[in-house]
Every structure is written in C-alpha cells, then in structure tokens.
Amino acid sequence: MDKMHSSIVPLLEEVGLEVSYQPKIKRSELIAQIEDYDGLIVRSKTNIDKEVLAQAGKLKFIGRAGAGVDKIDLQEVKRLGVQLINAPEGNRDAVAEHAMGMLLGLLNNMYQANEQVKSGIWDREGNRGIELKGKTVGVVGYGYMGRAFARRLSAFGCEVMAYDRYKSNYGDEYGREVSLEELHDKADIVSFHFPLTEENRFSIDTAYLNSFKKPIFLINTARGEILRLEDLISSLKSGKVIGAALDVLENEKFHKLSPAQKQALDWLAKSNRVLFTPHVAGWTHESYYKLNKTLADKIRALKLFADEK
Template structure:
C-alpha cells in the first residue's frame, strides 16, 4: 500500500526524496502537540527527530499509524509502551552516528591533552603563550576503553593506529574478539583503573553503569589520569570527578554528556581549563544527521512495501506466518533471557534455548531472537529483534536451540541456559492459557511466579525463619513485596537448598542487596529489572 507519511522535524532533503518516491509525504517541521494530535489520525507513518515529543495522548488518537521513525539513536521522546500497546512499530537508526561518536571521542581527547580550547581563547585575546600551553603526546600511552560495542571498538582501532596501548574491558565480549583488533583484554575494571593513562567510556546507562566512575573507582586510578565520556550522562559521578580534578588525582577530563541536559549547575562548569566540555555533540555531524535520516526513511519505505524494518525497537519485523504461532511466548522468552543474564556473572559464551512439548513443533526463530535480545539488552543499548543475532555473533556468543518432548505436566515449556566464563545458570517458563506468563524453574528449583519489573532472586539454605528475615529487612527499608514464591528441587530434603523469588514494587539498591547477602543462609542476592533490557 502507499503510505501517507508525516514529517514533523527538519530532516535532510535526501531522506524526504526517498519517502516521496514511494509514499505521500507531508513535511510540517513545526507542529505543536495539539496540532499534531489533530491530524495524526490521517497518517500511516510519522518521521521525527528529537524535537517532537510523541506522547501516549498523541498515540491514542493515531488510528492509522503503523510506524514511528526516529531519525537518530535515542527514542526517549517516544512513549514506547503506548506505541507497543497500539501495535505501532518504533524504529530508529542505532548505527548512523557510530563514526561521529568515535571521532568526537578522539577530538575531545586531543583537544584536552593539547590544550586546544585554551590556546584558541588565548590567541583571540591577543596572547602568545607557547610555553604555558605545552601539551602531551598520546603515542605509547595506555588507554582503557570501557565498553566494546561499535563505538568502543572503533575508538580502539583509531587509538591503536595512533600508537596507543589499548586495554579493553567489556564483560559481555569474549577475549578473542578484543584480541582480533590488536587490543589487550582486561579481566576487570580494576585492571583498567590501575593501568590506564586515559579512560574512555562507551557503555549504556543502566543499573550496572550508573555512577560507574565515582570516588572509589577514581581512588584506584593512576594519579594524573585523563577521563573522557562521550557515552551517556550519569555514568560518571560529576561531583566526585570534580573533587578529584581539584585535588589533582585526575589531571583533566573531556565530557560531552551530563547528568541533566541542558546543563545548568554541574560542578564541572567551574573547573576552568582542567576540563573540555561540549553540549552532547557526539552525533552532531552533517554526515551522521544525513545517515540517520536516510536510514529511517528507507525503513519506512520498506515497511510500506511489506518488507521488514532493520531496526525495530519494540516489535519484531518477522513474517506473520512465523510469528503468529509463537507470539504469546515472545514476552516470556525475552524475560527469561533478561532474568538469567542479570543473575549470571562473567562474559557470555553460549545461550541455549530448549523448546519442550507442543512448542517444539513450531518454528523457534522468533523465540531464539527474543531470548537473545533479552540477554544482550542487559549490557548494551540499541539491541532489537533485528540486530540481536548479529550482535551476539560479534560478541562471540554461540546461540543454540534444541527441542524436547518432555514438558512435564505443561503443554509447553521454554528453557534458557546461559553459559559464561564463570558459571552456568538456567531458567524455565511457560504461558498458561493464552497470555499468562510464568517463571517455573530456576536452576532446578521449582517455583511459579509472574515476571515483574522489579524482582529479587535469593538462593538460600532451606531452614525456618528465612522468609521472615527477608520480609522484615525489606519492610524496614519500606520496600513492598507484591508476590513471593519459595521452591525446592524435586525430592529435596528439608535442610537443603531453596530459592526465594520476590516481586517488589520498586528498585532494590546495592546497599539493601548487601544487607540481604548478610543474612545467614542467603547464598546470593540478585536484583533483576525486567524493564532495563
């Protein structure tokens, strides 16, 4: 069919032309929310950039809308849940700014170490301060790269070519992949902190990376370390970094992203020539803006022609005849992947998906993708149903599927086994009726609990008083338990091992996890967030 497309932000004319060749296009780059709500019902596709805010209210009146295309990476300005509820595909362009972000990282590093911003200002003030502005070389220096996705690996390649000694930490990428690019593999963040002259960050923001660089991490770093962040705000504790720069432990920093944007009162603003700051310019090149616009325009064109989108954020672009038989298992499949990843330490090496019972007779391709996406989304941004298999391959993760006729007393079961370089964990789930998901097994322990946004998984000694101690501790911390299941293994005896799985109403901090871990008989305390995927 011929799509009718509305473009509500300024995009490159090349992208507009791509749409016009196969679609009816209305280009209206300045619309208020009320104006958009009044006309959105007439369109099949919407193409935006960062200025347009697509809220639940707007989506609720978008009766014809089939796709929202965001010309860029971030989709924070789109209500993804509302779009999914309406069956609207949200697409973005996760790779269009890779070169721009990597080059900006290098530019920030060199500007910092060669005092270019200060020299520029000095010259324009009529000064000639060569001796005062003596810089340093990066050649033969150690650079620690945290995160080895597309941007991190490109930064590694560039800095390697500049003669730097590259050390990479990414717990979700195998050592062989890092060594292929001529870099050294760090077994831990501490290896980065103690070795690097420069530290650059290329990770998503999530519960594991929030405040990744804080005063404790900085204390482990070399004195006079230089820090670069062109990744995401919140990964560095800005107050701790500012203090470390003032006391001389950190020599300089180059920062492109901030806790709150636009920046108003960051302590980094008061550090003068000890910092190089830019207003989130990592993706701001002409080429990147064209790339992301063309990419999204092509995907909208493809969808109008019945072809799959390459970068669907929320809905798999799979053939209906393949997806339809297993669609009720897609959510539990992704949740099982996310659950087992978040309770398993180490670099992922293998994901095994086992379909049991009636499910075994179906095409498992969509479920394999969903599980893989669930596993990968815990450690990186931009993962969707389309690119998850390729990202797993690039990370050296083997994905296997198998079937079994043994589904116990259920019609179907889906089992996920994750192997890392440190341990193996497995979990099993099912769908009761048409749409009631249940997690039934965890490492052989029997349970039956609905997946939730905030969960706790607590393997423990099977003895009286364990439930009471956990409930009391959470109650003191004002954390409400909405559901709890305790399970033993089949034919297990009293006094052996059990697992306690709880659904709670809010996130659980590391401090509370440590308190739970301190209860005698608790073997480990794991917080699982099935929304942070």
C-alpha cells in the same frame, strides 16, 4: 518538533511511503494527529511516551534519526508491537572523529594555548603536551560509536581496552575485551559510549571514578546524565581526573539549570582542564544526511508494507 536534512522526504518516498514532514509540530498536535500514521520519525527533542503512544493505533514503526532512544518508552513500544529503528551507523564516524579531536586538544592544551596566544601570551612550557601514543585507553560501551573510536585510536599506537556490560565476545582487532576491573586498573584515558537508561543514570560518580588506579583523562560524548558534574568536580579537585572533555551535560537547557547545576557548570567553565562542545559530536554535515539514509534503508528492509502493495 525537530528539523531534519532535506533528504528525508525523497528518501522515504523512494521506499514507497507517503510523507508528512512537520518539523515544527507541537506535542499537542502530534498527539491529535498520530492516529493517522503508520510510521513516525523523530530526532532528539521529541518524547515518545505512553500519552503519545496511546493515540497511535496504526503505528507500525518509529524511526530515531540518531543513536540514543532514551526519550522513547521502550517497554510500551515493545508491548504495542511497534518496530523501533535507530541509526547509529549514520553518525558513528562523526562521534569517533570528534572524540579524537577533543582528546588530542585536551592532551596538548590546544584550546588553552589558543586563547593565550590570542591574548598576547606566549607560554611554551605551560602548554607542554602529552603524547597519545603508548597510552592505554578504556572504551566503555563497545557498540557502533565505541568501535569507531577504538579503530581510530589504534592508528595512534594506543592499547585499547573495550568493556560492554551488555555484550559478550565483542573484542576485535581494534579493542581487546576486558573486565571492568582490568579497565579500571590499567586505563590512562577513559571514553564513554553507552546509552542512557534508568539503570545507568549518573552511574559515573565519585565512587566509580575513584576505582581507577591511575589518574585519568575522561571523555563523554554519550549522554550527559550518565555523569554528575558535582562528582566530576570532586575528582578533578582530588587529581583522580586530570582533564575532561565533555560534549554532553546532565542538563543542556541552560535556562533550566538548578542552582547546584549552575554552580557546577560555572566551576568547570573556569577550569583550564575541562573542554566543552555543545552536543555536536555526532552532528556533522555528512552525518545529517547519513542518518536519513540509514533510516530509509532500515525501513525498506523491514518490509512492513509489502502486503499492502
């Protein structure tokens, strides 16, 4: 259902596994075949729900070649005793670098300026930038991605505040652990790095954004469905959000946009305060391989098949 880096087969064979690589397999074929497999590795396009898992009688592990596991039924996986592995270590550097690039581009009007110069417009004053040094950055979600981003921010002379509702005692030399209230009170910039769950779906709404004391720049390289675009537009119009960098959208299938989603996207696309990329923050030539290597190493460490050899 999703093509992977060519290294996946030899890496898994080195672990001692027999591999059936089927990047074009259809859902119906997956359901029909999965009973034969001890392990399953997927990327972001494959839904692993109860219908699929009901046929997976031999399944011992599921590997997710990436960080997010929102398309996997976690409760059912746990009930069946199937080991779930993901690979945020494989693309954390890619995400952190991409977020830095988007932030610097946003603060310095690079993309607007580029289009203007190409069109014969030389507007220095209209593209005067804002320095990142000395800014207070709130990193919401302090796992592999958030921590890698904070590390890079520290080199720019930023004060980094870290907030993660699922962790405790997570502050480090790059990010100071704070309450959500303190983050909202002091942040100039906020970047989201937490996974999508039913609990936090569209949790970044107008009320959340209005809770920031100062106008902010916003970055989302996590999941589009944590942020409703209509609410972002309201905050851009009010001035609470100065600018936004979005690598992800609430609906990334443009041919399936609802009328409201299309209207919101059209508005944002016309704004010179919004920067888009097509869900590629964690998708570099290097991360394509590193995701596979991380999964193979974790599968080896599980030692699930030790008794069979």
